[in-house]
Amino acid sequence: MDSTNKLFGNQTIQLNENLNSIIGGKSAGKSLLLYSTAHCIDPEQVDKTHKRLGFEGYKFKVNYDFEVLWKNGIIDTNSSLEKNQKIIYIPQLYINYLVEKNNKDDLNQLVENILLQDSEFKIFYEDVKEKIADNNISIDSLLTSYIQTRQKALELQKNSKEIGKSNEIQKAIEKIQKAIVEGQKLSNLTPEEFKTYNNLLENKSKLEKQKTEESLRKTVMESILLEIKSNREQLLGGKVSNSDIEIKGNVDRILDQLTELPTEINVIRQKIGTDYNTLIENLEKEIAKLEFDDKIKKLTEDLAKNTIQLKPFLAKLAGQKELQKLTNNLELEKKKHTQAVSLEKQFEIVLNDYRNLRERTSILLKERIEKYESIVKKVNETMKEIGSGVTLECSLIYKQDDFPLFHQANKAAISKGHFFNQLFKDNNLKYKEIPDFYSKQLWIKDSKFLKSTGDDKFELPLKQGYTLEELLRGLIKDSFILDYSVTYKGDDLLRMSPGKKGTVLLILFLQISSSEYPILIDQPEDNLDNRTIYDLLCHMIKQKKKDRQIIIVSHNANLVVATDSENIIVANQAGQDGLGDTSKYQFEYVNGAIEHTFTRDESIKEVLYQQGIREHVCDILEGGNEAFKKREKKYSIKG
Numbered sequence: 001m002d003s004t005n006k007l008f009g010n011q012t013i014q015l016n017e018n019l020n021s022i023i024g025g026k027s028a029g030k031s032l033l034l035y036s037t038a039h040c041i042d043p044e045q046v047d048k049t050h051k052r053l054g055f056e057g058y059k060f061k062v063n064y065d066f067e068v069l070w071k072n073g074i075i076d077t078n079s080s081l082e083k084n085q086k087i088i089y090i091p092q093l094y095i096n097y098l099v100e101k102n103n104k105d106d107l108n109q110l111v112e113n114i115l116l117q118d119s120e121f122k123i124f125y126e127d128v129k130e131k132i133a134d135n136n137i138s139i140d141s142l143l144t145s146y147i148q149t150r151q152k153a154l155e156l157q158k159n160s161k162e163i164g165k166s167n168e169i170q171k172a173i174e175k176i177q178k179a180i181v182e183g184q185k186l187s188n189l190t191p192e193e194f195k196t197y198n199n200l201l202e203n204k205s206k207l208e209k210q211k212t213e214e215s216l217r218k219t220v221m222e223s224i225l226l227e228i229k230s231n232r233e234q235l236l237g238g239k240v241s242n243s244d245i246e247i248k249g250n251v252d253r254i255l256d257q258l259t260e261l262p263t264e265i266n267v268i269r270q271k272i273g274t275d276y277n278t279l280i281e282n283l284e285k286e287i288a289k290l291e292f293d294d295k296i297k298k299l300t301e302d303l304a305k306n307t308i309q310l311k312p313f314l315a316k317l318a319g320q321k322e323l324q325k326l327t328n329n330l331e332l333e334k335k336k337h338t339q340a341v342s343l344e345k346q347f348e349i350v351l352n353d354y355r356n357l358r359e360r361t362s363i364l365l366k367e368r369i370e371k372y373e374s375i376v377k378k379v380n381e382t383m384k385e386i387g388s389g390v391t392l393e394c395s396l397i398y399k400q401d402d403f404p405l406f407h408q409a410n411k412a413a414i415s416k417g418h419f420f421n422q423l424f425k426d427n428n429l430k431y432k433e434i435p436d437f438y439s440k441q442l443w444i445k446d447s448k449f450l451k452s453t454g455d456d457k458f459e460l461p462l463k464q465g466y467t468l469e470e471l472l473r474g475l476i477k478d479s480f481i482l483d484y485s486v487t488y489k490g491d492d493l494l495r496m497s498p499g500k501k502g503t504v505l506l507i508l509f510l511q512i513s514s515s516e517y518p519i520l521i522d523q524p525e526d527n528l529d530n531r532t533i534y535d536l537l538c539h540m541i542k543q544k545k546k547d548r549q550i551i552i553v554s555h556n557a558n559l560v561v562a563t564d565s566e567n568i569i570v571a572n573q574a575g576q577d578g579l580g581d582t583s584k585y586q587f588e589y590v591n592g593a594i595e596h597t598f599t600r601d602e603s604i605k606e607v608l609y610q611q612g613i614r615e616h617v618c619d620i621l622e623g624g625n626e627a628f629k630k631r632e633k634k635y636s637i638k639g
Helices: 030-041 043-053 094-100 104-115 119-163 166-184 191-236 250-255 263-289 292-316 321-382 404-408 419-423 431-438 468-476 498-512 530-544 557-562 613-622 625-635
Strands: 019-024 067-069 075-077 088-090 385-387 390-397 442-445 448-451 458-461 481-488 519-522 550-553 567-573 587-592
Touching (some): 019 030, 019 557, 030 043, 030 067, 030 075, 030 519, 030 550, 030 567, 030 587, 043 088, 043 094, 088 498, 094 498, 104 119, 119 321, 166 321, 191 250, 191 263, 191 321, 250 263, 321 431, 321 481, 385 498, 390 498, 404 468, 419 431, 419 458, 431 468, 442 468, 481 498, 498 519, 498 530, 530 550, 530 557, 557 613, 567 613, 587 613
Parallel strands (some): 019 550, 019 567, 088 519, 519 550
Antiparallel strands (some): 385 390, 390 481, 442 448, 448 458
């Protein structure tokens, strides 16, 4: 510490790696010392916690410097920008604040926050949650593709219906061809001419089909090239057309997480750009090799020649209107047949994709459940037995009120034995039923949600106005809750008295949060009776101080003495002894083991140095030696 106005001075307070207890009279600077230590190390956590309590921190007319020296040599100061060390900080009344939040949602959030203070669990949890987030993105993307594919299938189906089925068109073609053969006998064309004429017609149909196919191939390949260029721009960015504005791509946005880009990573970034450019260049070359424009031009020229070659025959057939009509109809039907075959093939491909998208989404929905259940398993296998009779259990739930279909369904029109009612139990959704349900073909008709695939066909009455996309998005919605249950000797935490509940919460902080981090607690005895403190809290502190550094502020003798504090810090504010100001600084501290003892020596001016640590403990926590002896006589306890 350092202060130019004698607020703290250059005091140094030694801490033990096990249990440190800060004691002192009212407003002696106990909480100030704990707060200053915590704020110096992790100001974000301290400010966030105090904000919940409505406390803005300690205010003095002047600023003061404060530093914390870690065992590994790292120094944290008020002014240091980089904060890499971690602590758990529980200020005065914070447990009371948590106790007052007596509902399940708050408890789940609290327990999860405590669990995440264990570094090993946090790594596991965040990894699983990241995979779930990726899973959700994939599910959402698949559903978007599914809706688009469904729309495409409906359009193909509509177009196919308008043109007709290919096999029916083929029958019409054969019928026209027979009629043409009969008509040939009455025409002005010789058999040789008619044969040539038919060949020219056949060739014309063939050329038109080839031209249509080449044009489609060109369009498809150009679309692929455009898609890759678009992806490149999305990933790697680039300049906006006709401007100097440069937009970052997703790759660079991810790399922005690194304040400095190492050379080897920058090389990878450049390689991604080079590889993409090479891919685009190679694809452009391959498309050029296919010579679509030349082929289309050649087919157009051949069709023009074919038209010229047909003219003499058409002139001779000018008087044969019925035959000419049949010939024209034959051309039209052949074109329709080509289109019908193409649409039917496209529809089959799209329909197969439609099924695969649905089934793939169903698989991802199951995988998402498994990922959540891995968190449940981890908690129950490693965190269940907290100690001192406290048990923590986790389960995975999905509240029925969070399930959109629960509100979209017209429940008044649904029978008791309907599949829909079997999805819910105890106000929760049995979500494991949903992936298989989703994998079936679903649609809406006459305000009913229909499923016709499988043995369990059904109709689900709906409220008015919902689209299929809204229903499907409701089915894939991620509203899972990790539900935590905390008990003490069989009693549920939410049903405990405030004092017992506070004690159990403290035990959770001590036991579950990472032992790598020191834990700083201000007056954990608030609202607790001495029996609870001694039987439950003291035992846990004595156990946990072996694994982690603990610093507590306390007025309770049990928490300081019965826990065998290795280091006791006595706080004093100038003028509080009632004998005048004999202190060098406004706030002073002395520390040592309880074994440090000597009787009061009033010849020493500074109050803190007039007696030993043991005597300070007795004065502050027991009311003095005389008071302690009087109580001992009153109790008359014999061993």
